[in-house]
Amino acid sequence: MKQKVAFYTLGCKVNQYETNAMKQNFIEKGYEIVEYEEYADIYVINTCTVTNMSDRKSRQVLRRAKQINSKSIVVVTGCYVQVAKEEIEKIKEIDVILGNNEKKEIVDKIEDYINKNQKQKKITDVMQKREFVEFGNTTYTEKTRAVIKIQDGCDRFCSYCIIPYARGRVRSRKIENILEEVKLISKKEIKEIVITGIHIASYGKDFKEDIKLIDLLEKLNEIDGIKRIRLGSLEPSIITNEFVQRIKKLEKICDQFHLSLQSACNSTLERMNRKYKIEEFKEAVKLLRENYKNVLLTADVIVGFPGETEEEFNTTYKNLDEIKFYKMHIFKYSQRKGTKAAIMKNQIDGKIKDERSQKLIEMSNKFQQEYNKAYIGKKVEVLFEERENEFVKGHTSNFIEVKVETKENLDNQIKMVKINKIDKENVIGELIK
Ligand code: SF4
Structure with a gap:
């Protein structure tokens, strides 16, 4: 009988992609994939660490595995593992621990564990890694939309974000490997791909050759069978006139852009260590709207960042009211251990964060309704x-x-x-x- 493997994935699309890649590795070696709530021989938890809450959730989920099958092998991998090695090692329910760069070795590590009957651990220092780790062609997907990972890591070090420590420096995937994977996906009748990474605007930064995200997109646009190419979260500074003039010629690129704005007030942005001003951001929005007739823009916004005064929040509110996103994902700032922002003075009271978040959610809903209504009859x-x-x-x-x-x-x-x-x-x- 085939050994059964169940996965639980927390966090972002990059983790989703890597879960698919691991699933594919298991299937190729003769294992069967089942749902996480089902009885399985092996449970894999692909963790996230973006907030303290994600850490807690990761711990809860991994404990559940042994409750379903006390004899199962529990494997923990992902960003939480990468930044909290000591904490993870103390959790007795875990049998195999793998860092982000070791996910591709998962089947071998589990088989080692079974053969030697001894706990396995492999976590390399992600900050030392300078090359993209290839999983090979990952065509496994349960959805109609396939996620394609094009790079890993981030060099930005925003003051609230732990991700650079969990994912390391920017490492871009070779263009020919991405194209090969997408060609295989197109043969599976998948029509839409989502370009993802930890910081896709940095794509190519680590190459000797002058290759940027736009060069990759031009090549992807030529692949037959793929009808839509959607971009994952983009840092606004990539939206230059040159970028827009080139991207608008690519008919498969979806006319929706998700911009990681975070705040619409310059002093807050500065404390966040974001590298743009709201005036530049508005220029980027203007460029996109001038060049795409039906473009919809979405954004991430954090409220209650340390030191965010009433005046700063009002500036953010006023600017957002002017920009009119189709939808905003509002996050209440939460202290992430190990980041600069976590030890900043003037942390904001939870009640104030709730109020600010509520105000922006209402604004977001209002704009979404307005945009949607304009589509009646179209x-x-x-x-x-x-x-x-x-x-x-x-x-x-x-x-x-x-x-x-x-x-x-x-x-x-x-x-x-x-x-x-x-x-x-x-x-x-x-x-x-
Ligand atoms: S750009 Fe900033 S928020 Fe995004 S992953 Fe990098 S450090 Fe984190």
Whole structure:
């Protein structure tokens, strides 16, 4: 009988990609993948450490594995492992510990554990790593959208962020390896890929040759079969006139950009160690809107960063009200041990963070509703992804979620839809035959 392996993935799309790569390694060696809540022989927890809360969640999840099967092998990997080695080693339920750079060795390490019956641990210092770790071609995906990892690491060291310590310096993946993987994915009838990494704007920075993200995108755009290329979170400073003039010629690049803004007040941005001013950010937004007719912009914003005065928050509020994102992901700042911001003076009271977050959530909902309403009566192309009760749902290229009531299975198909109404946050349409 095949050995069963269950995965639990926390955190970002890079972790998701790496989980898919590990799953593929197991399948190729004859293992079977099952859901995390099911009985399995091996449980793999791919952890995240972006907040203290992620650490706690990682610990909870790994404890659950032995409750499902007390004889199972529990493997822990990911960013939490990388930054909290000592803490992890004390958790008795864990049998195998692997650092971020060792994920590709997972099957061998587990087989070593089984053969030697002794705990395994391999965590190399991620900061010393200067080359991208290749998993090989990762074509495993459970979704209609495939995540493609193009780089690892970040050199920015924003004052609130622990990620550079968990992921190391910028290491870009060779262009030919990315192209090969995407060509294989296109043969699996996948129509949309999401370009992801820890800091994709830095793609190519570590190469001797002058290769940038835009060069890679131009090559990806030529791959037959792939219809949409969506970009993961982008640092605003990459949006220059040259970048926009080149990217707008690539018809497969989705007209939705997620910008990691974090604050719309210059003094807060400075304390965050972000390298741009809000005026430059507004220029980038202007450029995108001038060059893409239907572009939708989304952003991450942190409220309650240490020292964020009422005046600073009001500046952020005013600027965001002017920019009008389609959607904002609002995060209440939380102290992350090991970062500069965690020991800054003037930490903000939880109640104030709640209030500020609420104000921005309301603003975000209002703009989303307004943008959605403007689509009533319009015809849009939707790539369908999954069923939800009597509806099938998918996204437009600019990432509006659209639902259509039908019994047909439309997964992974692109169809024309006429938008009929907005029901609360749902955009409802009908298929155009
Ligand atoms: S750019 Fe800043 S927030 Fe993003 S991963 Fe790098 S250090 Fe963290």
